[in-house]
Amino acid sequence: MPPQQTIAIRPGGPEDAATVLRLLDGATAWLAARGRTGQWGTEPASTDPRRIAQADDWTAGGGLYLAMLGDHPVGALVVGDAGDDVPPATEPELYVRLLVTDRKHAGLGIGARLLEHAADLARSRGLGLLRVDCYGGDDRALVRFYEGCGFTATDSFTVTRPGRDPWPGQLLVRRLG
Template identity: 60%
Template sequence: MDGAVEWLVAGGRTRQWGTDPYSADPRRVAVITGLASGGNLYVAVSGGIVAGALGLGPAPSYVPPAVEPELYIQLLVTDRAWAGRGIGGRLLEHARTIARAAGVRLLRLDCYAAPDRALVRYYEQQGFTATDSFEVEGPSGPWPGQVLEQRLT
């Protein structure tokens, strides 16, 4: 997570997760710890090195509630050293597999909606459809977000 923040900052994308290391925020650490202790954190490993992570759980309070059972992706991150190797796509496929096994047909997530919408486009390329836009108050002002969903068959 700290490496992802460093990469975002180096690219001038400081509004997404800020400029401080992810591990310096006790609230963020608590979220990751909760995902792991609840069995809802899945890690992609290659050669003993963590290449990415997926966290599943309930939708956050700032997004409109689903009107049917859903699986919510709370976290998707890949180590930039593994960029372009499909790690994120494989983790998303794992989420689909878990949802189908549970009989759930709706997969949702939210992400930072930067003016260039690059992250939104990434999820659209992964088969998600943008639905609700929202804004929450962040440490450096309003944080624009986008909810995306994917219907599973």
């Protein structure tokens, strides 16, 4: 039996932009290899100026947390304010802006651990609501993942993107006790 592997979480910063892009590239390649291109397409985030700027914003904004397996980053979480594409919250909240994990370490509960960290952050700030949106297309496997982590699907929405197919989104909420 292999030794128990502990996932630690540390705050991230601007120096971690390349790490976030590496994680996004790996997840995009993993999805594309399975024919699941609706979520993030097929091109690496690290070659897309829009995604590079987004990673720079995320890492500079103070809401980045990295899941670490030893000294190796295996997941990223960004929390902050909701984007303009989702219905606004009706109460104070913490919003999950990004959740991505290294698929080479699937099965370790990295994503669930990062989401629990987001819930802990919200509670520590006196907030009772955690929200996230995700890709709601194909077989809705990602929606089911979030539901398995205690979220409830609420509003569906569509993001229109110039020159690309519309992106079906799903908003999910988790009430915190």
